[in-house]
Amino acid sequence: xxxxxxxxxxNGLDExxxxxxxxxxxxxxxxxxxxxxxxxxxVLLGHGGTTHKKVDYIEQMAAMLAARGISCMAIDGPGHGExxxxxxxxxxxxxxxxxxxxxxxxxxxxxxxxxxxxIEQQEGVRPTGWWGLSMGTMMGLPVTATDERIRxxxxxxxxxxxxNADDLIRLAPEVSCPVRFLMQWDDEIVPRDTCIELFGTLGxxxxxxxxxxxxxxxxxxxxIRGSVDYLDKYLR
Amino acid sequence: xxxxxxxxxxNGLDExxxxxxxxxxxxxxxxxxxxxxxxxxxVLLGHGGTTHKKVDYIEQMAAMLAARGISCMAIDGPGHGExxxxxxxxxxxxxxxxxxxxxxxxxxxxxxxxxxxxIEQQEGVRPTGWWGLSMGTMMGLPVTATDERIRxxxxxxxxxxxxNADDLIRLAPEVSCPVRFLMQWDDEIVPRDTCIELFGTLGxxxxxxxxxxxxxxxxxxxxIRGSVDYLDKYLR
Numbered sequence: 001x002x003x004x005x006x007x008x009x010x011n012g013l014d015e016x017x018x019x020x021x022x023x024x025x026x027x028x029x030x031x032x033x034x035x036x037x038x039x040x041x042x043v044l045l046g047h048g049g050t051t052h053k054k055v056d057y058i059e060q061m062a063a064m065l066a067a068r069g070i071s072c073m074a075i076d077g078p079g080h081g082e083x084x085x086x087x088x089x090x091x092x093x094x095x096x097x098x099x100x101x102x103x104x105x106x107x108x109x110x111x112x113x114x115x116x117x118x119i120e121q122q123e124g125v126r127p128t129g130w131w132g133l134s135m136g137t138m139m140g141l142p143v144t145a146t147d148e149r150i151r152x153x154x155x156x157x158x159x160x161x162x163x164n165a166d167d168l169i170r171l172a173p174e175v176s177c178p179v180r181f182l183m184q185w186d187d188e189i190v191p192r193d194t195c196i197e198l199f200g201t202l203g204x205x206x207x208x209x210x211x212x213x214x215x216x217x218x219x220x221x222x223x224i225r226g227s228v229d230y231l232d233k234y235l236r
Numbered sequence: 237x238x239x240x241x242x243x244x245x246x247n248g249l250d251e252x253x254x255x256x257x258x259x260x261x262x263x264x265x266x267x268x269x270x271x272x273x274x275x276x277x278x279v280l281l282g283h284g285g286t287t288h289k290k291v292d293y294i295e296q297m298a299a300m301l302a303a304r305g306i307s308c309m310a311i312d313g314p315g316h317g318e319x320x321x322x323x324x325x326x327x328x329x330x331x332x333x334x335x336x337x338x339x340x341x342x343x344x345x346x347x348x349x350x351x352x353x354x355i356e357q358q359e360g361v362r363p364t365g366w367w368g369l370s371m372g373t374m375m376g377l378p379v380t381a382t383d384e385r386i387r388x389x390x391x392x393x394x395x396x397x398x399x400n401a402d403d404l405i406r407l408a409p410e411v412s413c414p415v416r417f418l419m420q421w422d423d424e425i426v427p428r429d430t431c432i433e434l435f436g437t438l439g440x441x442x443x444x445x446x447x448x449x450x451x452x453x454x455x456x457x458x459x460i461r462g463s464v465d466y467l468d469k470y471l472r
Binding site for chain 1: 421441442446448449
């Protein structure tokens with residue numbers, strides 16, 4: 001577990017890369033802090049399928065959260081980003097294979113736990129939340145259900161569906177922290193009914209579903225901004 | 237159509253009663269304005285089944301909206317409040333009969349149109365929205381679909397269900413203004429699937445479903461406060 005040499009500063013936040021070594025695999029991550037000083041809160045950012053830890057909307061979230069004084073951390077998911085063995089943007093049908101080749105839910109959980117352990121060792125223990133849609137919920141729902149350090153989660157664009165549907169169905173009732181769950185009414189990838197079902201099985205007493213018209217990737221900007229407000233509020 | 241004699245002032249707003257006479261029936265209404273001056277916006281408040289135009293949560297909405305400089309108007313729905321011919325709080329099974337005896341959707345639409353005509357004649361034409369849950373949506377969805385003066389609506393706790401289900405199903409695609417729709421996941425009165433279906437058939441391009449755990453009458457206070465923010469934003 002170590003920081004990389006190179007540091008960047010842009011969008012009002014400092015960016016540092018790190019690399020985890022565990023169970024024979026190498027997992028690259030990135031950590032963002034507000035440029036103007038210490039941060040007393042942390043959000044883990046889970047990227048979507050076919051993207052990576054520094055895709056544009058993840059960097060946008062990091063910048064918006066940094067503006068609230070919140071640090072962020074992201075890693076590449078199984079078979080994604082620097083861990084990709086093939087270009088799944090050209091072969092979306094390979095998504096399930098890539099997820100499984102990367103170790104599936106168990107390895108993904110070990111990766112995120114190791115990453116949060118590393119950041120806590122380096123930066124201290126702080127109130128921590130999760131933000132992640134689509135594959136960011138395939139990762140975030142199991143993480144939130146099994147890591148008691150996560151005290152609030154923004155999830156969505158996922159259902160009782162996909163490569164780890166069985167894990168999601170099994171673990172959703174174990175989620176107990178406040179959750180806001182986003183779905184797109186005209187989602188052409190994840191069937192509407194499976195999203196509604198997954199929200200319904202979340203164990204949290206405080207949970208809110210927000211549904212808007214539009215396709216999978218057309219989440220309205222007001223929901224993105226609202227998700228920042230939501231995490232900000234529950235991490236205070 | 238005339239104002240009643242008696243005026244009240246409480247909760248930071250002035251309250252005036254009025255009475256409509258149309259098609260052989262008398263419809264009582266109430267109009268609230270911020271005590272500190274003129275109001276340039278208006279919200280129509282639709283009460284729920286077995287309640288009336290001045291039930292506690294309607295007065296609460298009027299006070300919260302007045303604090304934003306917004307006037308409000310409410311009338312008693314068919315067979316409710318001062319129009320009640322029997323105590324349906326003791327006989328909830330009589331709800332459908334009372335709705336029909338009061339003239340159903342056509343008479344209800346005529347009542348609200350006459351009430352808004354009266355307020356506009358007396359107070360001027362202003363940006364106008366709707367707020368109403370449950371029976372407040374049985375009234376508000378048809379009003380919003382047929383009266384082009386309504387430019388934003390807060391609806392919910394209703395589905396393709398109940399005494400005027402056919403009207404709701406027919407008119408939902410005609411709604412075109414922005415709508416926020418609230419539903420309760422554990423609604424013991426209006427079946428969950430019918431709420432989801434009614435939201436789905438709303439014609440509005442901008443519409444958002446908010447679902448929370450709990451029974452029909454357990455809408456979280458943050459959603460109530462959020463509904464004030466929502467109407468305030470879209471009536472600017």
